[in-house]
Amino acid sequence: MKYISLSEIDWKQLESEVQEFWKKEDIFMRSQSSKSPGSDKEKESFVFYEGPPSANGIPGIHHIMGRSIKDAFCRYKTMQGYSVVRHAGWDTHGLPVELQVEKDLGIQKSDIGKTISVEDYNKKCREAVMRFRKEWENLTHQMGFWINMEKPYLTCDKNYIETVWWLVQTLYNKGLLYRGKTIQPYSPAAGTALSQHELNQPGCYKSVKDISIIVQFQRKEKHNEYLLAWTTTPWTLSSNQALAVHKDIPYLRVKTQNPYTQKDIQVYLAESTLPGLFSSVQDYEIIEKIQGKDMVGWEYEPLFSYVPIPKPSFLIVEDDFVSTEEGTGIVHIAPTFGADDARIGKKYGLSGVYVKDDQGEQIPLVDKMGRFVEEVKDFAGRYVKDFGFSEPEKESTDLSIALHLKKQGKAFKIEKHNHSYPHCWRTDKPILYYPVTSWFLKTTQLKKELSQLNKEIHWHPPQVGKGRFGNWLENLQDWNLSRTRFWGSPLPIWMTEDQQEILCIGSYEELKQEVHKSVQAGWQAQELPHDFDPHRPYVDELILCSPKGKPMYREQEVLDVWFDSGAMPYAQWHYPFENSESFEKNFPADFIAEGIDQTRGWFFTLHALSSLLWKKISFKNVVVNGLVLDKKGNKMSKRWGNTVDPLETLKTYGADPTRWYLMGQVSPGENVKFDAEQLHIVQRSFFGTLQHVFNFFMLYAEIDAFYYSRSQTLPVDEREIIDQWLISRLQRLIAEVTRAYENYLIHQVIQQIQSFVLDDLSNWYIRLNRKRFWQGQKNEYKYAAYQSLYECLKALTAIMAPIAPFLTEKMYDALRSPEDAPSVHLIPFPKANNTWVQEDLNKNMRLVQKICSLGHALRKKHQIKVRQPLSALSVPASDPIYNPLFENKALSELILSELNVKEIRREPHVQQVVKPHFQQIGKGPHRKWMKDIKAYLESHPSAPNPEKGIHIPIPKQKKNLFLPPEELIIHTLFPPGHQHISEANLSVALDFRLSSDLLKEGWAREFVNRIQHLRKKQNLDVDDKIHLYIQEHPQIASVWTSMEEYIRRETQALKYSFEKELENPFCLDIEKTRVSVRIEKLSP
């Protein structure tokens, strides 16, 4: 053992010392070794996947949370004897990177390829990707997350991309890839379509105030009859092609006035929307009631006529999605700008309203920048929503359209409307639903398999898997794989211009051959160089040759970044091109852990790819952590300025307390409200107490030169009862903690360790056994205490090591024997020894603790200090619950010293009140008579000798029921004169009569106490001897005769003298008497 003190713990220094040690001794690599230490036995592997973070943003406090969980279980499994290989990875592609580069360069998407070449742009992206890699690595290092960062997998790595291509090809060959035009969420600000996962980023849906209009559509050939349709997106009105009603909803034709023009008109609307639209019944007159289905097929006049719109158009259709919750029950349909609209359009053969742009491409009436095309002459060039490109105009485009319609008498009602509208997760600008040509993965085709396989995954907590993830799978849409961006894994698909021939490339070798063919055909000038970069723009320049000899061009799109991360199990090994064995050994993962925000992100893409490819799961256990919110429960965001700097937190509070706090605060999956004050409490109360216990041990172990040796251990059953109890509790703790770890319930691990350290170890064992450590002689009694505390501390370091790797390493290093492994992270996780578990002893000790607590309460109530000895504690004589106190002297002695009483007495004259023990009865055969038992005992609460059981008459059965004592709760009342207190089924009384002997003893203890104070004040060492000078006083004289030995022993007064007058005396006020004393240190 090395004797160290942690009294003033400097976390920063402790951490750097431990880090240095880990580095010097290569502990992390050694812990990952595939062989068990000291043997050739191959360890079983426990597979962990690290979800790749993107290093182009600064890490936040929530990353400590997620990474702590990963680290804790990996360390735990290592200690359980598994080989846990941990590879870091980085997500390098994608929109966040591109947007940051655009911001840095002050450009927009449309500038790429014009003011900056794609080549230079991607170069910038590559540089930006790892911008905060240092910060990430720093955080990872500081918090003690063990992961191999030296050779991380990078999603932009050439080999990584080759695997991604291979995966795409495999899916393509299975017929799961298709090209289609769909209405997609599209962000004009970012210049790209967004995937479902992107739209599912938290905070995308925002409550906004938009203009809503109820528009009058003139019914064809019906003068003055209008259809009222409501929309919150006026900018889509110029693309209107139909109006939808619900076939089963009743509609009305009413006579009313246009509120703006005061013109008399007749309008159609759903019956149930009438009250919402008109404040008074005088405002309208019902003319006709008609079912929705009878309106289908009616025609109406177009609202605008900017572009010719092919038939069929401008007619009423029906669909179930129409509701009357809001609006008029008649819904405006613009198939180019809404998913439902597009679906209805398809159903009725509506073409959609398109024009050709200057490149001859078919686009809707709004261009990709979000502006109206020229053809919409009244609003040409105006942004349909605020995408942040220009100064906000005086009025929104929606309002301009509304006013335009109002002027023409076509607006019935214009309002501001609050609703929730999706926004781009990166630019924060509104998205549009926009027709986009994309490549899709047919995830819907394998929906059932996905759900079925999901049941094999163990989710922690389970409801995330069953609920959130399960529901998501059941409502699955096809996965839009392609992005019209630049920095990403390119889509390996080449097509002929007529789109008739398609080639999907699955390896670089294949590409090389295709290029070779193309060179021979004359479409391509050069062979594929060996060191080619698969990124854009280089890959775009490769023209391949179709089987029919036509040139093929690459689809100029890149893959959704989520595909990259989902490909990680395969691509990190460059499977199937190399490392097949490694891949197979490491698939699927035994364990992954990420935040709940990954439900539809990484969790989904991992699951989707492995399910689609092989009908297998890719991870067996997943621990999902909640969000880290600020202390008020608000989301952390830079904009609100309520983010918490993770490095600063680690620096201030230490890595171990931070990890302990973040993982121990809430049940799994719950959001943590991060509160520095709470973290401080964890640091102070838990870690502080643990340090004190440790220091206490170290202090005396050093004085006594205690040295733990396995060969000299004192058998547990030969130690004191309280030692046996401590060891027994420890075994229970180890068993419970192991179970919690195995079930991925980290917060239970923490809570159990915490309550053991605070309640059992510190507040009971140490408090009661302090004297054993500082008493003079070295004997077995003392040795047993050292040994028990030692074993306890050593086991604690092991079971805490996965969570608090630094402090435990330091403590372990101080405690370990030379034959032990050098690091706590290399030792096997402790196993509970059941032969040391003594359930009875645990129970009895609880009884002792309870009695002491009651005794303290009683003393407090009567204002009698613990220092004043009392003659006796009484317990009911006949109750067997107190038997252990009389059978086991060690237990009663604990009570005697803790409560400072001379004896424990049995009091025979008590009255007993009996209640049923419902929990016990409910388990047994008497359950069905519960009502009768309850009724009887309520009217007959006192019974003679209830501890032997009682008979209860059951009137219905005309018989007596015998209730054994364990089915009863017995309350005891002491006879008058006793000062007693009861709790649950315990009752104790204290005798507060003070004899003169007791008073003298009490006085002597006070006196000793004051002398000890003086010793300390004069900086005497614990074992310094003194000469005690006392001024003569009748009180001291009367006490001295009986208490001399006690006083001299406690104060270590080898010499003493009574004097008439003292020089430089100290005045001690004890119980209304004043004595003067002086002490002098004796030279040894």
Added chain:
RNA sequence: GGGCUUGUAGCUCAGGUGGUUAGAGCGCUACACUGAUAAUGUAGAGGUCCGUGGUUCGAGUCCACGCAAGCCCA
């Protein structure tokens, strides 16, 4: 509109399989201890366990319907 989660002391949160006195920490009040001491302990006050019904001898716990908040999706 749908899904999931949450609702327990002033605050932050625990409370397998239902059991009659619902816990912890912090905060507050009072006190004690004094060689673990820049530490520690004890006690007190503080609760309609969101509401309403139901199942049951018995519901914080199970069921149903609500209410509120958060997240996600239409």
